[in-house]
Amino acid sequence: MKGSDMGILEDISSALQRGNGKDVGKLVEEALAGRREPKEILDNGLIAGMNVIGQKYKDHEIFLPEVLLAAKAMYAGMDILKPLFLSGKMPTLGRVVIGTVQGDIHDIGKNLVCIMLRGAGFEVIDLGKDVAPKKFVDTAVNEGARVIGMSALLTTTMPVMKNVVELLKKDGLQSKIKTIIGGAPVSDEFARHIGADAYGYDSMQAVERIKRFFSEA
Amino acid sequence: MRNVLKISVKDVIPGQKESLALQGISSLKEPSDRIVKLYQGARESFEAVCHPVGVVADITKEDFVRVYRGDGRNEASTPVGEIFEKADRLALFAVTVGHDVHERINELFGQKDFALGSMLDSVASAGVEKAADVVEARFSRYSRKRRSRSEPIVTMRYSPGYCGWHVSGQKKLFEFLKPGDIGITLRESFLMEPLKSVSGVLIQGHAEIHKVEDKYPFCIQCDTHSCRERSLRLDRHVTSRSANEGE
Numbered sequence: 001m002k003g004s005d006m007g008i009l010e011d012i013s014s015a016l017q018r019g020n021g022k023d024v025g026k027l028v029e030e031a032l033a034g035r036r037e038p039k040e041i042l043d044n045g046l047i048a049g050m051n052v053i054g055q056k057y058k059d060h061e062i063f064l065p066e067v068l069l070a071a072k073a074m075y076a077g078m079d080i081l082k083p084l085f086l087s088g089k090m091p092t093l094g095r096v097v098i099g100t101v102q103g104d105i106h107d108i109g110k111n112l113v114c115i116m117l118r119g120a121g122f123e124v125i126d127l128g129k130d131v132a133p134k135k136f137v138d139t140a141v142n143e144g145a146r147v148i149g150m151s152a153l154l155t156t157t158m159p160v161m162k163n164v165v166e167l168l169k170k171d172g173l174q175s176k177i178k179t180i181i182g183g184a185p186v187s188d189e190f191a192r193h194i195g196a197d198a199y200g201y202d203s204m205q206a207v208e209r210i211k212r213f214f215s216e217a
Numbered sequence: 218m219r220n221v222l223k224i225s226v227k228d229v230i231p232g233q234k235e236s237l238a239l240q241g242i243s244s245l246k247e248p249s250d251r252i253v254k255l256y257q258g259a260r261e262s263f264e265a266v267c268h269p270v271g272v273v274a275d276i277t278k279e280d281f282v283r284v285y286r287g288d289g290r291n292e293a294s295t296p297v298g299e300i301f302e303k304a305d306r307l308a309l310f311a312v313t314v315g316h317d318v319h320e321r322i323n324e325l326f327g328q329k330d331f332a333l334g335s336m337l338d339s340v341a342s343a344g345v346e347k348a349a350d351v352v353e354a355r356f357s358r359y360s361r362k363r364r365s366r367s368e369p370i371v372t373m374r375y376s377p378g379y380c381g382w383h384v385s386g387q388k389k390l391f392e393f394l395k396p397g398d399i400g401i402t403l404r405e406s407f408l409m410e411p412l413k414s415v416s417g418v419l420i421q422g423h424a425e426i427h428k429v430e431d432k433y434p435f436c437i438q439c440d441t442h443s444c445r446e447r448s449l450r451l452d453r454h455v456t457s458r459s460a461n462e463g464e
Binding site: 019063064065066068069071072075102103104105106108111112115154155156157 | 240241242248249251252255322326329330331332334335336338378384385404405406407408410412
């Protein structure tokens with residue numbers, strides 16, 4: 001595992017794609033010792049690697065477990081880089097508030113979206129599960145987040161998503177804060193029905209749709 | 218009659234195929250060595266933390282009408298509504314693989330072991346269905362003893378939240394079954410805790426009563442094809458019975 005100075009970012013990306021966190025860690029240290037900027041390592045090594053993984057998953061070349069192994073390797077690199085940024089915070093593509101809606105405590109799907117969003121370079125404020133509509137909106141406003149992501153796995157908790165959209169409407173925030181929903185019982189049609197801005201079929205599609213929100217802004 | 222059923226851990230360990238299917242990995246594709254290793258790790262972890270237990274209680278048709286009606290939010294026409302009237306015997310059931318499984322999944326995610334955590338979640342989901350299979354099989358076995366061997370008697374299970382039975386039906390089901398003694402509780406949103414739990418009705422009767430047409434509007438939107446798979450099993454069951462009877 002010896003990366004040339006020129007190719008070290010590609011080596012980081014490759015190690016990440018193999019899901020090898022140890023190699024990612026060593027290569028990130030090596031790149032830093034070679035005076036590579038943390039932002040360059042993050043964008044062109046780690047995030048570049050996750051983008052390849054995302055595309056391979058989309059093309060059905062790899063499966064969810066391989067994506068998650070790569071995500072773990074990415075975190076190994078990010079843990080080294082994080083303290084090196086002046087603010088102590090990673091530079092991000094934007095801030096997203098996410099949670100499982102009130103009444104529901106299923107969080108696997110929501111956790112996967114958080115992992116993928118962070119892997120794509122977003123800052124995620126994870127409110128956890130059983131989250132009340134007001135908490136989604138208040139957190140998004142207070143933290144300056146431009147997206148609220150909501151997950152539900154029960155038909156009985158789906159209406160909570162509508163409550164969040166209506167709260168945003170009532171407060172005149174719907175154009176400033178976009179909403180995306182996901183979970184087994186919801187669909188594109190349901191998203192349109194309640195006035196949500198998007199539906200994510202799975203974690204990767206959720207990331208794509210959220211990226212689109214930011215590029216359209 | 219109400220029975221608490223102790224279930225052996227080895228009876229609920231799901232196979233690789235059904236666990237990987239829940240990860241979106243088709244059985245048509247050969248999984249990589251890394252994925253197989255993850256499945257094996259998750260299976261071992263599941264074996265260590267799962268505590269399967271179930272409860273079954275007979276219910277009369279009169280009582281089941283009240284349970285099934287729930288808050289009156291079922292679809293107008295449902296398969297269970299058609300089937301249960303023709304049943305020989307009905308029982309409510311609930312089964313779980315316990316709280317520790319979810320705790321372990323959370324721990325793994327907290328340790329950034331996302332792939333193993335996610336795989337364990339799939340193994341546990343497949344595992345609780347196996348536990349429900351065990352409950353169904355025991356109920357079925359007990360009843361078969363009381364019947365002529367030549368009769369094609371079949372037990373099938375149906376759960377609130379599926380096949381037009383509104384999930385709010387859980388409330389009445391829990392009021393009757395009271396599965397709190399095996400650690401299963403119901404939230405206001407009708408969500409069971411532990412998460413990896415299954416509840417429903419066991420409907421026992423002649424194999425023919427379980428055959429329903431794929432005619433219901435909710436079937437079109439349903440991604441769960443287990444009823445179709447079960448129907449196929451039913452066809453095989455009836456066919457093999459008929460063949461044996463003809464010998």
